[in-house]
Amino acid sequence: MDQTVLFRLAVFAVLLLVMAGWEFLLPYRTVAGQSRSGRWLTNFSLMICGAALSRFTVGAAMIIAASYAQGRGWGVLPMLGLPAPMAVVLAIIGLDCAVYWQHRFTHMFDVLWRFHRVHHVDPGFDVSTAVRFHPLEIAVSAAYKAGFVVILGADAWAVVIYETLLSSFALFNHGNVHLPRWVDQTLRGLFVTPDMHRIHHSAWMVETNSNYGNILSLWDRIFASYTDKSRENDREMTIGLNEFRDVESQSLVGSLWLPFRRDAARIAPKPGDVSDKQQG
Numbered sequence: 001m002d003q004t005v006l007f008r009l010a011v012f013a014v015l016l017l018v019m020a021g022w023e024f025l026l027p028y029r030t031v032a033g034q035s036r037s038g039r040w041l042t043n044f045s046l047m048i049c050g051a052a053l054s055r056f057t058v059g060a061a062m063i064i065a066a067s068y069a070q071g072r073g074w075g076v077l078p079m080l081g082l083p084a085p086m087a088v089v090l091a092i093i094g095l096d097c098a099v100y101w102q103h104r105f106t107h108m109f110d111v112l113w114r115f116h117r118v119h120h121v122d123p124g125f126d127v128s129t130a131v132r133f134h135p136l137e138i139a140v141s142a143a144y145k146a147g148f149v150v151i152l153g154a155d156a157w158a159v160v161i162y163e164t165l166l167s168s169f170a171l172f173n174h175g176n177v178h179l180p181r182w183v184d185q186t187l188r189g190l191f192v193t194p195d196m197h198r199i200h201h202s203a204w205m206v207e208t209n210s211n212y213g214n215i216l217s218l219w220d221r222i223f224a225s226y227t228d229k230s231r232e233n234d235r236e237m238t239i240g241l242n243e244f245r246d247v248e249s250q251s252l253v254g255s256l257w258l259p260f261r262r263d264a265a266r267i268a269p270k271p272g273d274v275s276d277k278q279q280g
């Protein structure tokens with residue numbers, strides 16, 4: 001196996017164990033009547049489906065794109081002739097900005113929201129939510145990111161570091177954990193934290209359409225999509241999408257089928273246009 005894949009898998013496995021252990025010992029939210037085993041079965045099954053599909057489609061797209069662009073001197077960063085470490089840092093920042101917009105687009109356009117809402121249908125919020133994505137969304141996302149790797153002319157190592165950071169922050173940000181307020185606020189000055197990202201999974205649509213950031217919290221502030229606090233007590237706030245709380249929508253098959261459901265056709269919510277508790 002490619003060593004970079006092994007490195008990423010090892011970091012992922014360690015972070016997953018650390019976050020799962022933290023949640024187990026010090027869970028922030030305990031929601032009565034919610035089955036963790038059922039949610040974890042669906043969420044981790046989706047992760048395996050996504051990994052399997054990517055393996056045979058666009059799994060290595062970003063690395064291949066980076067090597068291809070590098071071999072031809074393509075991209076903005078090589079044109080600037082920066083020292084290598086600076087080019088790596090700028091590539092990571094540039095990719096994080098591109099992925100912020102990708103996430104925002106999935107909340108703006110109906111066809112994309114159909115797939116992305118599989119992530120938001122989870123009525124709980126813990127480390128397993130981080131891996132709950134429709135496999136087709138993962139494949140499309142990899143192709144989108146590969147495009148930006150070429151535009152930026154990102155180095156293959158920058159791509160490996162960025163992807164490792166992205167999955168690590170996803171596991172951290174979805175953790176059912178809580179940091180002391182001052183630690184959270186200090187970290188939030190630069191990075192996305194669990195308390196910041198939980199607001200993005202709120203059942204209030206206006207809150208769901210905010211805090212799109214993945215690694216850096218900067219983009220939500222610059223592009224005016226930052227929400228500091230949920231309107232509900234963040235320990236008891238309702239998570240998920242109210243119209244998909246039935247058993248079928250929560251199953252693996254139901255999740256895979258969710259984007260194609262006729263009864264689920266509706267215009268994607270626009271930022272700010274629904275101020276009451278969401279309808280989806």
Ligand SMILES: [Zn+2]
Nearest residue numbers: 103116120200
């Ligand atoms: Zn989202």
